[in-house]
Every structure is written in C-alpha cells, then in structure tokens.
Amino acid sequence: MSGLQASGAGKRDELLLRTPCDVEEQDDLRLERIHDEVDAGFDALRDIDDGVSIFGSARVKEDHRWYGLCRETARCLSEHGFTVITGGGPGLMEAANRGAADAGGLSVGLNIELPMEQHTNPYVNRSLHFHYFFARKLMFVRYARAFVIMPGGFGTLDEMFESLTLIQTHRIKHFPTILVDSEHWKPLLEWIDNELEDDGLIGPGDKQLLVTADTPDEVCRHVLRASARQKQMSASP
Numbered sequence: 001m002s003g004l005q006a007s008g009a010g011k012r013d014e015l016l017l018r019t020p021c022d023v024e025e026q027d028d029l030r031l032e033r034i035h036d037e038v039d040a041g042f043d044a045l046r047d048i049d050d051g052v053s054i055f056g057s058a059r060v061k062e063d064h065r066w067y068g069l070c071r072e073t074a075r076c077l078s079e080h081g082f083t084v085i086t087g088g089g090p091g092l093m094e095a096a097n098r099g100a101a102d103a104g105g106l107s108v109g110l111n112i113e114l115p116m117e118q119h120t121n122p123y124v125n126r127s128l129h130f131h132y133f134f135a136r137k138l139m140f141v142r143y144a145r146a147f148v149i150m151p152g153g154f155g156t157l158d159e160m161f162e163s164l165t166l167i168q169t170h171r172i173k174h175f176p177t178i179l180v181d182s183e184h185w186k187p188l189l190e191w192i193d194n195e196l197e198d199d200g201l202i203g204p205g206d207k208q209l210l211v212t213a214d215t216p217d218e219v220c221r222h223v224l225r226a227s228a229r230q231k232q233m234s235a236s237p
Contacts, residue, residue, distance in 0.1 A: 056092025056150030071099035078105025101224035
C-alpha cells in the first residue's frame with residue numbers, strides 16, 4: 001500500500017467522523033462501502049468457529065522476549081485447534097501469526113490502512129484489508145472466543161477496553177480478556193483497583209473481567225475454559 005493510498009484511507013475516515021457538510025450522495029457511497037466491507041469480512045471468516053484475537057505492539061522486534069512469548073502463545077493456541085486472529089502487521093502481530101504457522105494452524109490478518117504504511121506480515125495465510133476501524137473491530141470480536149492482550153500502545157489499549165465494555169454490558173459472555181506478562185500490566189491493574197473501583201466508577205466485580213497470564217500454557221488454559229463454557233451456553237435450550 002502506497003503512502004498516497006494510506007493518506008486517502010485516512011481522509012475517508014476523517015470525512016466520515018467530522019460534522020457532515022457534503023451532499024447526501026456522498027454519505028450513500030460511504031454506507032455502501034461500509035456495507036461491502038462488513039459483508040466481505042463475514043464471507044471470508046464465517047467458517048471460523050474457534051478464533052482467538054491476539055493484540056500487541058507493532059514496534060516490538062524479533063529479539064525481544066515479548067516476541068518469543070507471543071509466538072509460543074499463538075503456537076499453543078493453534079495446537080489446541082484455535083484460529084489465531086491478529087491485525088496482520090509487524091511486531092507482536094507478526095509473532096502471533098508466526099506462532100500459528102509454526103503449528104500449521106490457520107492464521108488470519110485483519111490489516112488496516114494507516115497514514116504510516118503497515119505491511120501484512122508474511123506469516124498470515126488468510127488476509128483481509130479494511131478502510132474502517134469499526135468494521136475491522138467487529139471481525140475481531142465476532143469470530144473470537146477470547147482476547148489475548150500482549151503489551152502494546154494506544155491501539156492495543158483501545159481493543160482491550162472495548163472488549164471489557166462489551167463484556168461488562170453483556171454483549172458477549174464468558175469471554176476472557178487475558179493480559180500477558182503480569183508485571184507489565186501491574187500498574188494498570190492497580191490504577192483500576194485504586195482509582196476506578198475504590199471511587200465507585202466501576203462495579204465491585206468488574207476488575208475480575210481482566211485476567212493475567214505469564215506463560216503460553218496459562219493463556220491456553222484460560223481460553224480452553226472459556227471456549228467450553230461458551231459452547232455449553234450455546235447448546236443450552
């Protein structure tokens with residue numbers, strides 16, 4: 001994707017999000033494009049029943065311990081029959097897709113057009129490209145049984161808090177949000193405990209919606225338990 005294409009994609013989102021002042025026909029075109037993008041995602045992913053969405057920084061290099069941890073976590077999930085879903089880019093997204101490839105598993109990359117070019121990493125074996133963030137986010141949730149949150153920046157935190165909101169409001173159930181590397185996430189969890197729960201800004205049990213894990217096996221156990229509960233719930237009359 002060229003810088004010009006990425007700039008055009010950013011412009012489309014900017015026009016969608018600002019106060020509209022253009023003609024109605026332009027909104028009709030945007031709605032058509034949104035429909036086509038969501039429809040294409042549904043068509044491409046509807047065979048995925050046991051997906052796990054893994055989020056993390058695009059800036060982490062291959063020699064960082066988080067890269068190896070993410071790769072092994074994805075490998076573990078693939079060996080248990082789960083499809084690995086990522087943003088399709090470099091860094092920890094690459095590590096997750098690579099881990100799935102190590103195990104011979106299905107590996108999905110949901111790439112997004114950005115002002116700074118983001119290439120699809122070579123370990124993705126099913127790739128989709130999105131112009132709109134909300135269409136992409138829908139795919140991350142719709143085809144996953146859990147979110148695995150590796151260390152990351154604003155995008156990773158955005159996905160984490162969005163998943164928590166969906167769980168808190170019962171849009172999705174028995175859906176774990178797993179924070180990998182408990183020491184890294186400790187300050188955030190303390191802030192949630194001391195500033196949100198203690199001040200009554202979240203409910204007494206809301207912080208329990210986040211679980212931590214430090215090894216690939218721990219992550220896999222959390223996901224397997226959640227998947228079993230979800231399938232049991234689906235089978236109930």
